[in-house]
Amino acid sequence: MVRIAAACGDFASLRAAVARCEACPLSKTRTQTVFADGPERADVLFIGEAPGESEDLLGVPFVGESGKMLTGIIEKGMGLPRAQVLIVDALKCRPPHDRAPSVEETRACTPWLDRQVALAAPKVLIPLGTLASNHVLGLAGSEQRSLGSLRERVHEREARSIVPTFHPSYLLRTPEAKKDCWKDIQLAMGLLGLAPKRGG
Numbered sequence: 453m454v455r456i457a458a459a460c461g462d463f464a465s466l467r468a469a470v471a472r473c474e475a476c477p478l479s480k481t482r483t484q485t486v487f488a489d490g491p492e493r494a495d496v497l498f499i500g501e502a503p504g505e506s507e508d509l510l511g512v513p514f515v516g517e518s519g520k521m522l523t524g525i526i527e528k529g530m531g532l533p534r535a536q537v538l539i540v541d542a543l544k545c546r547p548p549h550d551r552a553p554s555v556e557e558t559r560a561c562t563p564w565l566d567r568q569v570a571l572a573a574p575k576v577l578i579p580l581g582t583l584a585s586n587h588v589l590g591l592a593g594s595e596q597r598s599l600g601s602l603r604e605r606v607h608e609r610e611a612r613s614i615v616p617t618f619h620p621s622y623l624l625r626t627p628e629a630k631k632d633c634w635k636d637i638q639l640a641m642g643l644l645g646l647a648p649k650r651g652g
């Protein structure tokens with residue numbers, strides 16, 4: 453898998469390889485793989501957890517309710533068109549009934565995400581939620597940390613800046629966390645040289 457991913461020199465060939473992936477049992481239950489939304493190269497890369505029902509049906513990440521929340525963060529908060537940022541999930545297939553992805557499923561999908569990051573060459577990665585944040589920071593098993601201990605700061609890993617924040621579905625359930633999410637987004641905006649558009 454690592455070799456197949458590394459051999460993909462652009463998004464089109466990587467997308468096609470992901471669509472054929474049978475590295476874990478999620479390949480048997482998916483409608484289709486969910487590769488990415490946005491340009492191949494982007495300054496900002498948002499990384500979610502795994503596709504939900506709407507994403508599995510449409511083949512595009514973050515198109516359901518949490519997608520509307522994410523679009524608001526990008527467009528109203530950061531002042532960027534959603535089409536200008538790249539959005540991917542750590543896992544490319546929907547887990548049945550939206551259960552949490554297993555360690556093995558997450559590990560099996562890692563080469564695809566690593567290759568997406570390499571090709572997109574983003575200035576800033578914004579992992580959304582605990583799973584994506586630990587995953588992107590390379591924290592596994594007993595090294596895993598709570599999101600609370602990872603956010604509100606910039607991490608540097610493999611010469612990339614990483615700004616973990618809340619998952620949009622958490623923000624839908626916990627609107628009072630939006631002001632803390634906004635602090636993270638402002639950190640990312642500072643790295644990108646973007647001026648804040650609004651508070652909260």
Ligand code: URA
Pocket residue numbers: 500501502503504507512513514515516518519541621
């Ligand atoms: N939640 C995610 O983490 N990703 C999606 O694409 C949709 C919901």
